[in-house]
Amino acid sequence: MQVSMTVNGVAQEADVDPRTLLVHFLREALDLTGTKIGCDTSQCGACTVHLNGKVLKSCTLLAVQADGCEVTTIEGLAEGGEHHPMQTAFWENHGLQCGYCTPGMIMASAAFVRDNPGASEAEIRHYLEGNICRCTGYHNIVKAVKQVADSAAGA
Amino acid sequence: MTTRIFGSGIKRREDPRLITGEARYTDDIKLPGVLHMAVVRSPYAHANIVGIDSSAAEAMEGVVAVFTGDDVDLAGIPTAWLIPDSDLKTPEHPALAKGKVRYVGDGVAIVLADDRYRAQDAADAVVVEYEELPAVIDPEEAAGEGAPLIHDDVEGNIAFRWVMGDRDASDAVFNSADVVVSERILQQRLLPTAMEPRSAMAQYNAATQELTLWCTSQNPHIHRFIISAVTGLNENKVRVIAPEVGGGFGSKIPCYPDEALVSWAAIKLGVPVKWTETRSENYLITIHGRDHVQHVEMAASNDGKLLGVRATVYAGMGGYLSTAAPGIPTILHGLLYVGPYTMDSVFCESIGVMTNGTPTDAYRGAGRPEATFLLERMVDNVARAIDMDPVELRRKNLIPAFEDGYEVATTLIYDSGDYPTAFEKALDMAGYSDFRQAQANALASGRYLGIGVTAYTEMCGLGPSQVAGAVGFQGGLWESATVRVTPTGKVQALIGASPHGQGSETTLAQIIAEELGFPVDDIEVVHGDTTETPMGWGTYGSRTTPVTGAALAHASRKLKDKARVLAAHLMEANVDDIEYADGSFSVRGSPDQAQSIQDVALMAHLAWNMPEGMDPGFEESQFYDPPNFVYPFGTHIAIVEVDAETGEVELQRYIAVDDCGPQINPEIVAGQIHGGVVQGAAQALCEGAIYSDDGQLLTGSMMDYCMPKADMFPNFELGETVTPSPHHPVGVKGVGETGTIASTPTVYNAVLDALAPLGVKQIDMPLTSAKVWGAIQAASANGGGN
Ligand code: FES
Ligand code: FES
Numbered sequence: 058m059q060v061s062m063t064v065n066g067v068a069q070e071a072d073v074d075p076r077t078l079l080v081h082f083l084r085e086a087l088d089l090t091g092t093k094i095g096c097d098t099s100q101c102g103a104c105t106v107h108l109n110g111k112v113l114k115s116c117t118l119l120a121v122q123a124d125g126c127e128v129t130t131i132e133g134l135a136e137g138g139e140h141h142p143m144q145t146a147f148w149e150n151h152g153l154q155c156g157y158c159t160p161g162m163i164m165a166s167a168a169f170v171r172d173n174p175g176a177s178e179a180e181i182r183h184y185l186e187g188n189i190c191r192c193t194g195y196h197n198i199v200k201a202v203k204q205v206a207d208s209a210a211g212a
Numbered sequence: 213m214t215t216r217i218f219g220s221g222i223k224r225r226e227d228p229r230l231i232t233g234e235a236r237y238t239d240d241i242k243l244p245g246v247l248h249m250a251v252v253r254s255p256y257a258h259a260n261i262v263g264i265d266s267s268a269a270e271a272m273e274g275v276v277a278v279f280t281g282d283d284v285d286l287a288g289i290p291t292a293w294l295i296p297d298s299d300l301k302t303p304e305h306p307a308l309a310k311g312k313v314r315y316v317g318d319g320v321a322i323v324l325a326d327d328r329y330r331a332q333d334a335a336d337a338v339v340v341e342y343e344e345l346p347a348v349i350d351p352e353e354a355a356g357e358g359a360p361l362i363h364d365d366v367e368g369n370i371a372f373r374w375v376m377g378d379r380d381a382s383d384a385v386f387n388s389a390d391v392v393v394s395e396r397i398l399q400q401r402l403l404p405t406a407m408e409p410r411s412a413m414a415q416y417n418a419a420t421q422e423l424t425l426w427c428t429s430q431n432p433h434i435h436r437f438i439i440s441a442v443t444g445l446n447e448n449k450v451r452v453i454a455p456e457v458g459g460g461f462g463s464k465i466p467c468y469p470d471e472a473l474v475s476w477a478a479i480k481l482g483v484p485v486k487w488t489e490t491r492s493e494n495y496l497i498t499i500h501g502r503d504h505v506q507h508v509e510m511a512a513s514n515d516g517k518l519l520g521v522r523a524t525v526y527a528g529m530g531g532y533l534s535t536a537a538p539g540i541p542t543i544l545h546g547l548l549y550v551g552p553y554t555m556d557s558v559f560c561e562s563i564g565v566m567t568n569g570t571p572t573d574a575y576r577g578a579g580r581p582e583a584t585f586l587l588e589r590m591v592d593n594v595a596r597a598i599d600m601d602p603v604e605l606r607r608k609n610l611i612p613a614f615e616d617g618y619e620v621a622t623t624l625i626y627d628s629g630d631y632p633t634a635f636e637k638a639l640d641m642a643g644y645s646d647f648r649q650a651q652a653n654a655l656a657s658g659r660y661l662g663i664g665v666t667a668y669t670e671m672c673g674l675g676p677s678q679v680a681g682a683v684g685f686q687g688g689l690w691e692s693a694t695v696r697v698t699p700t701g702k703v704q705a706l707i708g709a710s711p712h713g714q715g716s717e718t719t720l721a722q723i724i725a726e727e728l729g730f731p732v733d734d735i736e737v738v739h740g741d742t743t744e745t746p747m748g749w750g751t752y753g754s755r756t757t758p759v760t761g762a763a764l765a766h767a768s769r770k771l772k773d774k775a776r777v778l779a780a781h782l783m784e785a786n787v788d789d790i791e792y793a794d795g796s797f798s799v800r801g802s803p804d805q806a807q808s809i810q811d812v813a814l815m816a817h818l819a820w821n822m823p824e825g826m827d828p829g830f831e832e833s834q835f836y837d838p839p840n841f842v843y844p845f846g847t848h849i850a851i852v853e854v855d856a857e858t859g860e861v862e863l864q865r866y867i868a869v870d871d872c873g874p875q876i877n878p879e880i881v882a883g884q885i886h887g888g889v890v891q892g893a894a895q896a897l898c899e900g901a902i903y904s905d906d907g908q909l910l911t912g913s914m915m916d917y918c919m920p921k922a923d924m925f926p927n928f929e930l931g932e933t934v935t936p937s938p939h940h941p942v943g944v945k946g947v948g949e950t951g952t953i954a955s956t957p958t959v960y961n962a963v964l965d966a967l968a969p970l971g972v973k974q975i976d977m978p979l980t981s982a983k984v985w986g987a988i989q990a991a992s993a994n995g996g997g998n
Contacts, residue, residue, distance in 0.1 A: 076329065085328075090240035091233015093458075095407045096491040100914035103407060131233035144231040148223055151879045154887065155713025156230030157407040157458030163231060178927070185922040189914070191407045191459050192713050194886030194951075195922040 060124045064089065065133025073120050080104045082120035083130060091131040091160045095189065102188030105161035106130050112168045114187075131160035134167065142205050143167040152201035154192035162188050166202045175210030178203055218726035218942075221879030224718045225733075235456040238411035238426050239488045246413065247276055249474055249487040250331035252321040252338045253496065254313035257347035257568035257907020258360060261311055261320065261340060269323055269337040274330040277481065278338060280321045281308035286472050287442045289532070292434075292686040293539035298372040300684075303363035303566070305532040307442070307469040307476070313342070314362055314531030315568050316907060317496030319469055324477055324485060347568040347907035351528035352505040354567045362531065362566040369566040371529055372538055376546040376622065377522070377559035385520040385557040389511035393593040398976045399504035399582045401528070401901035403917055404575045408458020409494045412471045413486035414478035422449050423479065427471050429454040430464045431750020432710050434687065436742045438467040438535075443475055454740040457712030461891070462574035463498050464712065465752050466535035470497075492913050500901055501575020503528035504541060504582050510590035511557070516600050518609045520557025521549050523586060529564050530571035536685075537573045538564055543683045544579030544671075550620040551587045552631040552669045552845060553609040558621045568907040574752060576891055577952040580670045588666045588957035592964070602961075603644060606667050610635060616938040624671060626843045627937045627945075630871070634933045635667050638847035638869040641931055647851070655969055660854045662966025666958040669845035672946040673758035673937075677837050689755070690837035692746040693763035695724060695771055697830040699817040701810030703728075703735040708748015709760045710740050714948060715880040716756050722876050723761050723942060727768035729795020729809050746833065754844075754946025757876065758937070763836035765941040770832040778816055779807040781823040842937045842945035846870035848889070848954040850962040856970065859985025861897060861963055863924065868954070869931040872947035873940070881947050882930055888951020889928060894920035895952075896959035900978045918978070971996040 061070040064087060071086050083089045083106070092115060095103035104116040107129040115128075134141045143163050146152065153159040162185070169184050170176065176184070181202045182195070190198060229235040266278035289305040308319045321338050325331035348354040354362075354369045362369055386392055412427040423445055429435045432452040440447040457464065470487050478485040489498065505526040511519040527541030546560035591609075595602035611618060613630035620626060639645075644663070651661045674680070677688035694706040705724055711717065721735040739745055748760065772792070779797035780787040789800045798806040807815075812830075815821065819828035851865040868885055875881045898918035902910045911917040936943025956977075963979050964972065971991035975983050 074329065081328070084240075088242070089233070090236065093237075093408070094239075095409070096914045098491070098913045098915040100919070101407065101491075131231075135232065140231065147231050148227045151221075151224065151715075151883050153227060153230055154715065154883055155407065155457065155459040156226070156235055157237065159230050160233045179923075182923040182925075189407065189919050189921065191405055191461070191891070191919075192887045193883060194888070194890035194928070195925060196886040196928055197883060199922060199927070 058121055060121050062123050062126050062128055064128045065130060075121055077120045078116055079118045079120045079123050080115040083115060089130050089132050093157055093160055095157065100189065102161040102165055103158055105164040105188065107164060107168060112165050131164060134163065141167055143170065146201040146205045150197050150201040150204060152193065152198045158188060158190040162190065162198060170202060170206045170209050174206060176206045181206065217722050217732050218876055219874065221877055222718065222732065224715045225721065226715060226717050237408055237456045237458055238413060238428050241413060241426055241455065243413065243415060243484040246484040246486050247324045247326060247481065248328045248331040249477060249485050250323045250335035251319045251470065252323065252335045252340065254309065254316060254318040254320055256313060256342050256344050257316050258345040258362065259313050259342035260345065261309060261313065262343050263341040264321060265339040266321060268339070269334040272330065272334045272337060274326040275334045276324045276326065278321055278323050281306055281310040284308050284476055286476050289442065289467060289469055289472060290438060291533040291535065291538065293536045294684040294686060295372060295374055295538045295542050296684045298374040300372040300538060301366045302533055303366050307472045315570050316909060317570060318531060322473055322477065324481065349567055349569050349903040349907055351503060351526040351565040351567055355526055355563055355565045362568060366566050371533060371564040371566055374542040374562045379559060382520060382522050382557055382559035386509060386511045386522070389519050390514040391512045391594060391597050392509055393590060393597050394509040395589060395593060395974060397506040397508055397586055397589060399502040399506065399585065400977050401503040401569065402501040402575055402895060402899050403495050403901050404461045404463035404499065404501055405919060406459035406461055406463055409489045409491060410464065410470070410498055411488035412474045413484060414474040415484040416478045416482065418482060422451065423475055424451045424453065425471065425475055426453045426455055428457050428464050430460040430710055430712060430752055432740060432742050433708055433747050434750055435467055435471065439472065439475055442472045443479065451743045454710050459713050461576040462501065462578055462752060465750065466499055466573050495912050495917065496570060496909060499534050499573040500530070500570045501572060502582060503569065503572050506586055508586045508590055510594055512594045512598065514598055516598060516605050516608050518553050518555045518594065520555060521587060521590060522559035525560065525562040527562055527564050528567045528569055528572055530567055530569045532571050534571040534573035537571065539683065539685060540574055540579045541582065545583050547622045547624055548580050548583035548670060549587065550622050551584065552611055552667045554611050555609065556621050569903060576888065577949045580949065581892065581953045581956055584668050584670070584953050585957045588961060592961050603639065603665055606665065607635065610667060625840060626669065627840055627939055628935050629669060629843060629845050630933060630935050631667055631669065631845055634845060634869045634871055635847045637931055637933060638849050638867050641869065641929055642849040642851065642867045660856055660966040660969065662852050662854065662962040662964065664850045664958040664960065664962030664965060666848045666954045668954045669843050670950060670953050671841045671843055672754035672949060673838060673842035674753035674755045675841045676839060687749055689749055690835055691748045691759040691763050692833060692835045693760055693767055694746055694831060694833040695764060695767040697813040699814055701734065701813045703730050705735060705737045705764060706745045707737060707739045707760050708746050709751045709756045711751050711756055714751065714756060715877065719757055719876045719880055720761060720764055723764050724768050727765055728772055754948035757944055758842050758940060758946050759836060759838055761944060762838065762941050763834045766836060767832045767834040770834065771830065775809055775812040777823055778826065779812050782807055782815060782821065839939045842940065844870060844872040844945040844947055844950050846950065846954065848958040850958045852959065852962040852966055854963060854966040854984060856988055859981040859988060861979055861984060863893065863926060863959065865926060865929065867929045868951065869933065870947060870950050871933040871935050872945040873936045873943045874934055875932065876944060884947050885930060885951045886928055888949060889955040890920050890925060892952040892955030893959045895956045896977055896979055898978050898980060
């Protein structure tokens, strides 16, 4: 089945098996392996991308359902060679260890803070329920997200 | 004056590739023409295989081959920790089951196809006829009369019986003690759940007979020799690469059938073969942790002197004995029974039992959390029995500060410790003296607050190789490292260990920067590839910073010694007159004459003007075998509130004071503690693998297994004390597991403290709201508290 979408600003077209999950399409067909797979039940959030600007777990959607959409993955988050502020905040605050949950965490948090500048720590913790990290105990992830949320509110 | 890089919480050099999605984990690596392997897995916990029909699968589009246990000529997957004096049995573990399956998920056949989805479809189309057998999951039951026999050559399902201590001496202490408390403790099965599922890809070059295996490994050099042993290839023809690895927590130590099978299939078919598990598959086949049924007793005097502890442990091994499994509930468990206390009598009988569960092995802490939990649980029980404040009881029994060696009843010699200082610091941070009043006030208004306090020490930085040999570990436990300086003065450090999230590339670079004066950004740490790196035994047991760190410190010091001599020669000065500061050598008294470490490195490479007898080049290696373990310690405190109406537990505060010696990078240390605390607290509160009676894993996906989430936790309050290890070149101790070791009893005891007024004395972990509520109801039906 023919599918076309814009991924990280680049128009992509491909012939896919109709059952192909978006996450597999990104990883296998486009070699955008920054998007990870951590579960098979839509719990972990490792596969989080933006679809038309909205947060989406790319393991929950078929590639063909994203036909005609704009997709942003972790590889497309930085702009003009500069890290996105959420990437910088994760780095500065030691918000990652093995890094496997990190692309999904950053994609989810970046959209959350964009929509909720000034979010409180409790709101951040609540929101992150859909993203699982086994390494960090969340402490520094929350700190990183809060830092960006605070500065987004101040701006 | 430059800021000292050692001790500074610099940003991690690992992160730029990780935050941008550029890092390559095993499944991210592509090879042209790769075939995908899917494994046909047993749906039964215990069954005879009657027949396998793969014809339909073989006919499917894209399918290249289907193989069963009869086709695969691999040697069995070995058990590599052969504990002595325990009548150990090591039943055969074929890579694919032959004749019989022993747990749900046991591999029966493999399918190779040109695409992931097609391989799985074809695996589903393989028809296996089974004759179901009765199954057993509970280890105590499996060791009992009439339990189904899992391996013909493991009588009574007992794989080993390991005894520590003197039974009669223990009896004497317990028979004459004022107080003996006892409890049956269930250390439930846990699913390690590294966020990256396991994956393996193999490529074989028939012309050179070389096999390359990319896999999710914590110890590629161990994987290399096991893969060499099971495939029959010479070890120097096997290259194992652990690329980026997304967490392990012990679950990526073992060598699994899947890694052997992709290797075998790649050799057989002459094309690269890849396999990546799904999460549901991970929960079925990647090792589980814990799974003890413990019968524990502690003896004390009426005035609060702890006299002894003893336990009978039934440790579930699952259907096969995984790589390190026998060492976990024995050596890494019983030897921790004294903890930080002056307690003279210890006894442990640990019975390793085959069951029809997934094989168990090392999971973060590995044996030591199970020991610390029982100790801390029993101390609280003693406190209740003699009506003494549990903090006061611990204070009375803590080993006083010592700097260089303290032998305890388990025969371990703790390296250094100052338990009372860490203990009092944590109590101060928590405001313990005020808490009891606040708790009483809350109770008066119907609120149930509780506090749990854990003092712990643990043994890590594994370990002297001589000890490893004496306890049957089939390997050494040293590490090696090479510090290589290029002509332009940039450093490559090659290490045999294989970090996978610990930030060791940063931490170890900080050690080299401290020792040699190179800017930390000029130092790269290379790991994970057996062809590029020197031999090492891997990253587990909180050993990479202490053991590899020591190897690097020593290699750096050798280089510095060479640099000093060469610098003296170049400046035509006496070596004794050379002074060193911040990467620069100068002659005492003439400070304008100086040679930087980079200058010296270049001159060593050029070798135009070397002192008599000095070899050219600027590179040194060090093999380092630690003379002892390291023993980090500390005190953790949790404050919880329990809603008696719903049974829900709120973790309100968590205070952790840990001492791992001097902290090389305090931010990385804090991260290790945060993560460890969440893993341990989650064991107390929500995690637990649950099987049905017939051996089906009911918590077989993330939908059913309770992974800890961000909103279950407060921000953590961390403190530290600094007691260097006397035997380590930079004094450091490991800190990768302390959080997990200390936090489970801390949170558990806090909840039970909150429930004490309601008359609840014991609940099996995890303390879910349903169980807590049920326990409250049961206690109130029995007359409740006082
Ligand atoms: S992989 Fe999509 S939520 Fe886990
Ligand atoms: S950093 Fe490892 S899972 Fe989050």
